[in-house]
Amino acid sequence: MLFFFFILLGLFNSILSLDNGLGKTPQMGWNSWNHFGCNINETVIRQTADALIATGLAKAGYNYINVDDCWASSRDPQTKFIIPDPNGFPSGMASLADYVHSRGLLFGLYSDAGISTCAGRPGSYGYEEIDAHIYAQWKVDYLKYDNCNSKPTNKTIKERYERMRDALNHTGRPIFYSACEWGEMLPALWFRSVANSWRTTPDIIDTWLSMLFNIDINDLFADYAAPHGFNDPDMLEIGNGGMTLNEYRTHMSLWSIAKSPLLIGCDVRNISKESLEILTNSEVIAVNQDPLGVQGKKIRIDLDHDTEIWAGPLVDGSKVVITFNRADNIADKILVLFTDLGWNSTTTVNIRDLWLHKDLGEFKGNYTAYNIESHGVQMLKMTPVML
Incomplete structure (x- = not known):
């Protein structure tokens, strides 16, 4: 209550x-x-x-x-x-x-x-x-x-x-x-x-x-x-x-x-x-500074590997996603399921790495971040492809 x-x-x-x-x-x-x-x-x-x-x-x-x-x-x-x-x-x-x-x-x-x-x-x-x-x-x-x-x-x-x-x-x-x-x-x-x-x-x-x-x-x-x-x-x-x-x-x-x-x-x-x-x-x-003003938050925690996924919506309909390695060793991979972001399992999205200023391409259903440094992140903007 x-x-x-x-x-x-x-x-x-x-x-x-x-x-x-x-x-x-x-x-x-x-x-x-x-x-x-x-x-x-x-x-x-x-x-x-x-x-x-x-x-x-x-x-x-x-x-x-x-x-x-x-x-x-x-x-x-x-x-x-x-x-x-x-x-x-x-x-x-x-x-x-x-x-x-x-x-x-x-x-x-x-x-x-x-x-x-x-x-x-x-x-x-x-x-x-x-x-x-x-x-x-x-x-x-x-x-x-x-x-x-x-x-x-x-x-x-x-x-x-x-x-x-x-x-x-x-x-x-x-x-x-x-x-x-x-x-x-x-x-x-x-x-x-x-x-x-x-x-x-x-x-x-x-x-x-x-x-x-x-x-x-x-x-x-x-x-x-x-x-x-x-x-x-x-x-x-x-x-x-x-x-x-x-x-x-x-x-x-x-x-x-x-x-x-x-x-x-x-x-x-x-x-x-x-x-x-x-x-x-x-x-x-x-x-x-996105004008939608919605605070992003943790959406998935992997206690075994000490990794997390944070996400939040942006005003243009895209999502910002952080794959976060809290551990003291490299995280081999962190899987982001698009269903966790509110999309269906067949959704295709364009993904951009905000720290590298680099487009990573189109991904369908999920995305895997590889070799995230200890105490490091990959910060991504994910935009659904309009078919």
């Missing part, structure tokens, strides 16, 4: 999307936290904006520059306006936003639904209207809203996040609202009317196991994602050095098919050619 309740709740929530006109597809951009933590300043942010342009990442769709925790220092005793850290941001956030906008990009900030942020800076609880007004005045385009130090508020998570949603809407400025609740209260079940995206997981770490843990949890809520509201398994670690290039390619593939936000977390001022190639693969990005 509970299962059917969640299904009905998902259908109901799909109607009640946050109505701010944003998030038709998952957000793309850069966030300071994964690489820099609290070691941020306005010079780093300006240089990052320049680097997004110079590397072609902005052209590929990464258009948000998001300053995470540690940008704020205190509140003015009289006005209660939040004050940027004078050491890291002496020019102020309005000036920084203007610079980011002058580069054709969008500007984001971080705050918290508790009395202080995770790093101990001023939180927004009790100051939602004041903070939202200041963000709009500074021309902020994006707010990441965390959940630290919230117990003294005596309010539910949903209530605290709704307070900031309402405050942002009252400004009249469209501000993308990213709820970072860490998935503790299953926000995917409730947050479609609250935020444009919601974290389904704990913070990611730049390791293979952390990445898998987050995407596996995120997959449980696949049916709750839709345009204007997406599940968020946290930011990308590509380029930070904790995984192999093959594992980063898998990371990018899984985040893309799952319609997860694509928020770069490395130092793009010094990004390697190989990491840049992974992040700018236009065919993989197109899957993530």
Whole structure:
């Protein structure tokens, strides 16, 4: 009975999307936290904006520059306006936003639904209207809203996040609202009317196991994602050095098919050619940004060989399919049955490898992926042949 309740709740929530006109597809951009933590300043942010342009990442769709925790220092005793850290941001956030906008990009900030942020800076609880007004005045385009130090508020998570949603809407400025609740209260079940995206997981770490843990949890809520509201398994670690290039390619593939936000977390001022190639693969990005907005998910698991098949529909009637080898050894073959994709056993499809940018030909009834590397994937677009 509970299962059917969640299904009905998902259908109901799909109607009640946050109505701010944003998030038709998952957000793309850069966030300071994964690489820099609290070691941020306005010079780093300006240089990052320049680097997004110079590397072609902005052209590929990464258009948000998001300053995470540690940008704020205190509140003015009289006005209660939040004050940027004078050491890291002496020019102020309005000036920084203007610079980011002058580069054709969008500007984001971080705050918290508790009395202080995770790093101990001023939180927004009790100051939602004041903070939202200041963000709009500074021309902020994006707010990441965390959940630290919230117990003294005596309010539910949903209530605290709704307070900031309402405050942002009252400004009249469209501000993308990213709820970072860490998935503790299953926000995917409730947050479609609250935020444009919601974290389904704990913070990611730049390791293979952390990445898998987050995407596996995120997959449980696949049916709750839709345009204007997406599940968020946290930011990308590509380029930070904790995984192999093959594992980063898998990371990018899984985040893309799952319609997860694509928020770069490395130092793009010094990004390697190989990491840049992974992040700018236009065919993989197109899957993530497909306007149908349906999250792909696991459709078959082979526990004996530690392999999986992930799949999801695209707006043109094709399917995106990932053959995924989680094992520590090469997978000799992974069989994809077209009946698992909703087609009949006689269907013929054209198949394209999105990482190789190569058409593989026509296949009838099934497709077999051979010799998939350890921790690797083959990411495919399958299009039925119209006979």
